[in-house]
Amino acid sequence: MMEFDDGAFNKLALELFAQQFAQNAIYHGVCLQQNLTPNVITDWRDIPAVTTSAFKEVPLTCFPVAEAIAVFHTSGTTQQRSGKHYFRTLDFYRAAMRRSFAEFCLAPHKKMRLLFLGPTAEYFPSSSLGCMFSGLRDEFGDEHSASFFSPAGVAVPALQNALKNAIGENTPVFILGTALALLECMEIFQRQNRKFQLPFDSRILDTGGYKGRRVEITRAEFQHRLGETFGMSREYLLNEYGMTELSSQFYASPLSNSNRSAMPSALRPQHFLPPWVRVVAVDPEHLKILPDSEIGLLRIFDLANVDSVMAIQTEDLGRAWQNRIELIGRATGAELRGCSLLTEAIVRGA
Amino acid sequence: MLRDFFIPDNFQKPPAQTSQQDGVVYESAKLSQAWLTPFTEKFVQPAIGFEKGAKAWQQSAAKAWSEVAQEWRNLQFPEAEALLIALEAKTGLSRQMLQEAMRNHFWNMQENVLQSWLAQVRKDRGPKNLPLATAYPELVFLVAAGNIPGVAIHPVVQLSLLGIPTLVKNASAEPFLLSAILSSLARHEPEVASRLAALTWPRNVSPLTEAIMAFNPQLAIFGDDETIANFEGQSEQLVGFGDRFSLALVSPDADEPNIFDSLAYDTCMFEQMGCMSPQAILLLTDNWEKVERFSQELANAMTKMNEMLSIGLRTPAQQSLVQQWRGAYVARRAAGEKILLLTSPGTEWTVVAAENVDLDERVAYRFARIWPIPSINKAMSILRRYEIQLQSLATSLTLDETKMFFPQFWEVETPFVDIVDTFPGSMQKPVFGWMDQNKAWLRLTRAFIEW
Numbered sequence: 018m019m020e021f022d023d024g025a026f027n028k029l030a031l032e033l034f035a036q037q038f039a040q041n042a043i044y045h046g047v048c049l050q051q052n053l054t055p056n057v058i059t060d061w062r063d064i065p066a067v068t069t070s071a072f073k074e075v076p077l078t079c080f081p082v083a084e085a086i087a088v089f090h091t092s093g094t095t096q097q098r099s100g101k102h103y104f105r106t107l108d109f110y111r112a113a114m115r116r117s118f119a120e121f122c123l124a125p126h127k128k129m130r131l132l133f134l135g136p137t138a139e140y141f142p143s144s145s146l147g148c149m150f151s152g153l154r155d156e157f158g159d160e161h162s163a164s165f166f167s168p169a170g171v172a173v174p175a176l177q178n179a180l181k182n183a184i185g186e187n188t189p190v191f192i193l194g195t196a197l198a199l200l201e202c203m204e205i206f207q208r209q210n211r212k213f214q215l216p217f218d219s220r221i222l223d224t225g226g227y228k229g230r231r232v233e234i235t236r237a238e239f240q241h242r243l244g245e246t247f248g249m250s251r252e253y254l255l256n257e258y259g260m261t262e263l264s265s266q267f268y269a270s271p272l273s274n275s276n277r278s279a280m281p282s283a284l285r286p287q288h289f290l291p292p293w294v295r296v297v298a299v300d301p302e303h304l305k306i307l308p309d310s311e312i313g314l315l316r317i318f319d320l321a322n323v324d325s326v327m328a329i330q331t332e333d334l335g336r337a338w339q340n341r342i343e344l345i346g347r348a349t350g351a352e353l354r355g356c357s358l359l360t361e362a363i364v365r366g367a
Numbered sequence: 368m369l370r371d372f373f374i375p376d377n378f379q380k381p382p383a384q385t386s387q388q389d390g391v392v393y394e395s396a397k398l399s400q401a402w403l404t405p406f407t408e409k410f411v412q413p414a415i416g417f418e419k420g421a422k423a424w425q426q427s428a429a430k431a432w433s434e435v436a437q438e439w440r441n442l443q444f445p446e447a448e449a450l451l452i453a454l455e456a457k458t459g460l461s462r463q464m465l466q467e468a469m470r471n472h473f474w475n476m477q478e479n480v481l482q483s484w485l486a487q488v489r490k491d492r493g494p495k496n497l498p499l500a501t502a503y504p505e506l507v508f509l510v511a512a513g514n515i516p517g518v519a520i521h522p523v524v525q526l527s528l529l530g531i532p533t534l535v536k537n538a539s540a541e542p543f544l545l546s547a548i549l550s551s552l553a554r555h556e557p558e559v560a561s562r563l564a565a566l567t568w569p570r571n572v573s574p575l576t577e578a579i580m581a582f583n584p585q586l587a588i589f590g591d592d593e594t595i596a597n598f599e600g601q602s603e604q605l606v607g608f609g610d611r612f613s614l615a616l617v618s619p620d621a622d623e624p625n626i627f628d629s630l631a632y633d634t635c636m637f638e639q640m641g642c643m644s645p646q647a648i649l650l651l652t653d654n655w656e657k658v659e660r661f662s663q664e665l666a667n668a669m670t671k672m673n674e675m676l677s678i679g680l681r682t683p684a685q686q687s688l689v690q691q692w693r694g695a696y697v698a699r700r701a702a703g704e705k706i707l708l709l710t711s712p713g714t715e716w717t718v719v720a721a722e723n724v725d726l727d728e729r730v731a732y733r734f735a736r737i738w739p740i741p742s743i744n745k746a747m748s749i750l751r752r753y754e755i756q757l758q759s760l761a762t763s764l765t766l767d768e769t770k771m772f773f774p775q776f777w778e779v780e781t782p783f784v785d786i787v788d789t790f791p792g793s794m795q796k797p798v799f800g801w802m803d804q805n806k807a808w809l810r811l812t813r814a815f816i817e818w
Contacts, residue, residue: 042701043698043701043702044701045701046700046701046702046703047697047698047701049701050697050700050701067694067697067698068690068691068693068694068695068697068698069691069694070691070692070694070695070698071694071695071697071698073695074695074698074699074702075698075699075701075702077698098725098728301683301686301687301690301714302681302686302713302714303712303713304690312683313683314683314687314690330690330691330694332687332688332691334683334684334687
């Protein structure tokens with residue numbers, strides 16, 4: 018994947034900041050409150066960030082909201098409003114999705130048998146994960162790729178058949194799902210005393226979000242159970258970090274064909290950043306940028322967020338380097354978010 | 368040595384193990400169903416209530432509790448220092464805050480106050496021969512929440528005055544305080560303490576909870592809605608103290624010189640995490656200049672209060688929440704809403720005035736929200752909207768506003784009879800009988816008389 022050096026990234030980031038300052042009226046106001054305008058900003062790190070909470074309050078767009086062709090909602094709890102991310106086009110979202118997935122997850126394959134245990138756009142049009150899963154299926158899925166997740170719940174028998182067929186054909190599969198949906202399947206398979214030995218080069222990608230809700234297990238235990246249930250070694254267990262407020266996703270993947278300086282660890286996966294994204298950690302007390310590798314709240318600069326706001330202040334604790342982050346977790350006590358909430362609601366209702 | 372349990376002397380103790388942390392030696396009970404079931408079997412017994420001989424018990428209990436209260440107000444008992452160290456580590460609250468908390472919990476527990484409360488209960492129960500008035504439970508299982516240290520003190524004292532056997536399940540987040548208080552009581556009056564026990568186990572260890580539930584206890588649950596719903600499914604005999612919050616209704620023109628210090632105190636106490644903490648200050652005015660002046664004065668008071676009641680350990684998660692709440696107001700102001708945001712340099716305190724406040728989103732950590740309200744009628748409509756969730760209302764109004772407001776607020780048959788009516792500065796130190804505002808609790812302490 019093409020790399021940007023810091024100078025190239027800085028140039029693009031400042032151009033996008035100037036554009037968003039000019040076209041996004043609310044973001045313009047946010048910047049003015051801090052006296053931070055394109056005239057005074059020369060380094061991408063100083064570009065003002067909006068909090069993820071702002072997406073619950075106001076439409077942050079560089080275009081009239083009525084022109085939005087897609088609106089992705091965060092998974093709100095019963096007491097909380099959900100946030101909304103408006104898109105004038107999904108071209109940037111899809112381009113970012115394709116490039117990252119192809120490089121970090123799919124290589125060396127061009128297509129695979131993708132089996133989804135999470136929302137798809139057909140049933141969940143306001144889910145960014147749904148858009149991502151459907152896009153991946155259309156772009157990278159073979160003719161037997163399918164979704165086993167709907168408002169009715171997880172279709173475990175159908176998934177079981179798909180896995181059996183793949184094993185019979187010795188065709189590697191790629192299971193993609195929310196951690197809760199994967200847990201639900203594993204629990205059912207465990208009750209049935211059923212285990213699989215998936216063909217070599219099969220993979221599983223989970224989108225996280227298994228902490229704080231009905232199910233609480235460590236990542237190591239989760240991976241151990243995945244490995245046991247599906248007969249796979251840990252290097253084929255991948256993790257995605259993304260959020261509705263962004264257009265890019267980050268992957269913890271030992272399968273990347275890039276020459277990376279660090280490999281994910283079992284307990285704290287390191288997620289690699291595509292070249293159009295930079296992340297810094299900030300001190301939660303004063304929101305000052307911390308040196309590389311110090312733990313703080315992650316602030317993400319995503320150049321694929323063209324028509325909203327590029328700089329997002331998250332609630333996630335972690336460490337950041339130029340091309341990767343180490344996610345320590347959502348700051349405990351912060352509102353539960355993420356697609357696993359949607360999954361759990363469906364699993365509970367099923 | 369601090370313990371995460373209290374078992375009266377006349378019972379066999381559970382196996383225990385000691386450990387050391389932060390320079391304090393702890394002893395934790397190793398609980399099992401095999402120990403808990405026979406213990407509870409022996410612990411269950413008829414309450415003293417107002418049966419024959421009750422007067423002597425009540426006098427003895429009131430005297431003992433008032434002596435305990437005196438000790439705890441001044442933190443003059445052997446384990447005080449160790450307890451403060453442990454509570455600081457467990458709760459993250461500062462020592463100043465914890466000392467103030469003890470003063471507030473026990474400020475109103477003088478012997479005559481406790482006797483007066485008992486006399487009121489006796490009076491409420493009606494004629495002596497009323498058959499319904501004899502049905503005190505033989506066991507109360509009280510589940511304590513961990514957000515406010517000492518949240519279970521007042522209910523435990525009330526149940527103790529009535530001699531109702533009460534088993535408390537401490538929150539794992541704060542298992543020492545009530546156990547230490549009951550140890551103090553046992554030093555003063557072992558007989559009164561013999562009807563109280565405190566144990567600690569995580570909420571997901573269901574066999575221990577089931578062992579208690581097998582005795583069909585009366586439940587008193589302090590906790591989140593999920594905890595209460597979980598117990599509701601298991602028993603109909605339940606008093607729940609769940610997700611509730613408090614408000615202040617204040618006039619900028621009221622003759623109340625200490626109003627800013629009082630509101631800052633109420634907001635900062637317990638880091639605004641309790642049901643008695645104000646989630647918003649409804650400011651009776653439609654004049655934005657008054658709102659700005661009021662907000663600035665409150666911000667000044669918050670700065671002072673920060674020194675008087677220092678913040679203990681604020682975690683990155685708590686800091687992050689404050690930053691997110693502030694960020695939402697910054698965005699709303701950028702969108703054109705009239706909002707004034709005043710903050711400390713870090714996350715210590717926040718004062719925000721906004722024309723709209725979402726009370727469904729709860730805040731904490733010294734985050735004062737000022738909501739300008741143009742009229743008493745508008746204030747009443749807000750109170751009605753949240754009547755089920757309101758725990759207390761503190762008012763500071765002009766004479767004219769008082770005359771307009773209270774007849775509506777106290778209107779017969781409104782649900783507001785459940786709300787504690789108080790004043791700014793007193794929200795965090797409720798009087799001893801404050802829980803009697805809760806109808807279910809009233810039925811329990813009056814032995815299920817229907818009202």
